[in-house]
Amino acid sequence: ISSISPFLLLPLADTRQLQLLHFCLFLGISLAALLGNGLIISAGACGQHLHSPMFFFLLSLALTDLGSSCTTVPKAMHNSLWGTRHISYTACAAQVFLIVFFLGTEDFLLTVMCYERYVSICKALHYGTLLGSRACAHMAAAAWASAFLTALLHTANTFSLPLCQGNALGQFFCDIPHILRLSCSDTYLREFGLLAFSTFPFLGCFVFMxxxxxxxxxxxxxxPSEQGRHKAFSTCLPHLAVLSLFISTGTFAPLKPPSTSSPSLDVVVSVLFSVVPPALKPLIYSLRNQELKDALRKMMTVSFQKE
Known part of the structure; x- marks a missing residue:
């Protein structure tokens, strides 16, 4: 399977420069995502006072973001650096599975984190009972397992179709809508089934949130107090910001009208959809959470003192 690029429409010298720029852009964003999520995971694992339900789910979300960025970015960087634009059929199937898996896990984890905020504010007296360590582990495991089954069904359903209308994708990674466009069979019923199957659980999560x-x-x-209202609402701001980022990028990419599709636009949408969010989420959470900032500062101070 080939992945087309807008760089192929340019002269060779300009193409090579833009390919290197493309590589540097992905390298910078991926390093930011790795550093930010890695720091959150390290702080959550090392900071004893961060062993709370909220930070447990935040650590799970950071692991999901790391997996999501590592699914698409390395191949895109390889293609940009070496000037290639090919991906094997097996690698494409694995990429589709992992993309759906990590995005589904993120959606379910954001729903669970919303429930944690609800219990924290509306049922504060029962917080320890409703969100004990076992309950949190079960909810996180359910999120990962549900996403795994969803990804497995999506991948099996998509790649059971024969591909015979060319082999060029319009972006740097494989996803279900682009694979369905390559099929020579009538995919309308298959697309409707996939859309319905995807919509119901995610719509249920959205309604719950x-x-x-x-x-x-x-x-x-x-x-009663304005200060109390501000403090309670400020604890929800990071989750609301991450949730808005996830919904906006996750809905624009698949709902983009085919009439507006172009190679350059597909690349921009792909970047916004798969690369930028994992780099921004650690920044959003760390800026609004004093405990997390203190843990990161303490961890870095101890590291420098050891050196």
């Missing part, structure tokens, strides 16, 4: 934040808003507004 919307309902939870309605209840959280009502509980926050009942707090």
């Amino acid at each position: 919307l309902f939870s934040y309605v209840q959280i808003s009502r509980a926050v507004l009942r707090i």
Whole structure:
């Protein structure tokens, strides 16, 4: 399978320069994602006071972001550096599976984190009971297992179709809509089935998160002091920011009209969809969480003292 690039439409010298620029861009963003998520994982594993449900789910989310960025970025960097644009059929199938798996896990984890915020604000007296270590482990395991089954069904359903309408993808990684366009069979029913199968669980998560934040808003507004309302709402801001980033990038890519599709636009959408969010999320959480910043500062101080 080939992956086309807008660079192929340019002269050779300009193409090579843009390929190197493309490589440097992905290298910088991927290093930022690795550094940010790696620091969060290290801080959560080493900081004893961070062993709470919120940081447990944040650590799981950081692992998901690392996996998501490592699924697409290395191949894109390889293609840019060496000027190639090919991916094997098996590698494409593995990439589709991993993309759906990590994105599904992220959606389910964000839903669980929304539930954690709901319990923290609306049912604070029962926080320790409802979100014990065993309950948190079960919810995280359910998120990973549900995403695994979803990815397995999507991948098996997609790659059971014969591909005979060319072999060129419009972006640097494999995803389901582009694979379906390469099929020579009638894929309308298959696309509808995939869309329905994907929509129901993710729509259920969205409705649950919307309902939870309605209840959280009502509980926050009942707090008598303005300072208390501000403090309670500020604990939800990082999750709301990450949730907005996930929904905006996750819905624009598949819902983009085919009439507006172009190689350059596909690359931009692919970058926004798969590369930028894992690099931004650690920054969002660390800027709004004083405990996390203190843990990172302490960890770095201890590391420098040991050296």
